[in-house]
Amino acid sequence: MRAYTGMISEKTAYFDSTEPFKTELGALLPSVRVAYRTWGKLNARKDNVVLVCQALTGSADADGWWEGMFSPGGAFDESEDFIICSNVLGSCYGTTGPTSLNPLTGRHYGPDFPLITIRDMVEVQRLLLAGLGIDRVKLAVGASLGGMQVLEWGALYPDVVQALMPMGASGRHSAWCIAQSEAQRQAIYADRDWNDGWYADGHPPAKGLAAARMMAMCTYRSFENFQARFGREFHHGTTFKAESYLHHQGRKLVERFDANTYITLTKAMDMHDLGRGRAGYEEVLRSIQLPVEILSINSDILYPKEEQEELARFIPKSSILYLDEPYGHDAFLIDVEKVSRMVREFLEGRALSAHSAA
């Protein structure tokens, strides 16, 4: 697998919405820019759209961070489908977020960027699709934060999306996940360069962001995976391989990501709750009348299988698949061949029948 560098591809396109965007929680963004990529061709009936929703540190470049999903006969097949992936609201890869200029102040939003929600991310994607003249999506698919967006698509726009495939996600962020996010954010706040989010250019809270990533990496993997890969072996001198692995991953994130963005996106994930302000959590799940294929990762310590089984229990036309791997939550990025096949089978099976019936 190619290492994901977080560079914005030159193939990235931009959609600008000059209308003010009101967030779910009432903040007003004067304008919104969306960075997006597409692959394949939109057919004459405009009914071959597959929407890919990114995970936490991803970008519009799904062919970078989820490369193995792109192949003839695989999940994302450019000869069949028109595949769209946009960078989420609040991120730092081209879509409006804390690193963007605030037109009202002329400086970066930084920590002034408002608290946003998964619903805001979906609303911004909806603006993009409308701007591209698309009003039907045959499949919305994504893992982790991407899975949350997929579920919100089902709740917000069931007339637009025709099938959903959320992976390694829940219908509402658990106390456990909120606690992990907060511990990571506290590592950033504790960095001497944090300066309440107004860190100087070239002096980000690097140690804090690296520590946050190291904590997160432990939750993206599993006891078994760390034990099998690193055991008690040393990397150099008295540094264990398990330590140097985390140092490496922490360093890599600091090179490609922004601390205020990390805070914005993890808070949005913590706000994830399909039931908020609606008729009730279970009712919302029951009301999703689309074919839904739920992928559960057996070794996931962040979103355990009970959470996907809960989704499957309440969403009427859902079924559940299990990815039986030792890798932990990030198995969706590692065993891509298997995941890709599962998506294609869904697309050509239950998802296709919903699509043809529409």
Ligand SMILES: CC(=O)SCCNC(=O)CCNC(=O)[C@H](O)C(C)(C)COP(=O)(O)OP(=O)(O)OC[C@H]1O[C@@H](n2cnc3c(N)ncnc32)[C@H](O)[C@@H]1OP(=O)(O)O
């Ligand atoms: C939406 C998104 O997910 S965005 C981005 C994709 N995800 C990420 O980048 C998250 C961070 N990366 C990863 O977790 C992984 O690289 C994955 C999930 C993408 C792939 O998993 P794996 O194939 O098992 O890769 P692995 O976890 O071994 O990481 C490989 C890297 O760790 C390094 N590494 C492995 N063991 C050690 C060690 N003991 N000490 C130091 N470095 C180590 C490798 O040299 C390699 O470095 P590179 O990425 O700079 O080439």
Ligand SMILES: N[C@@H](CCO)C(=O)O
């Ligand atoms: N590893 C993912 C987050 C967890 O799925 C990312 O870096 O975006």
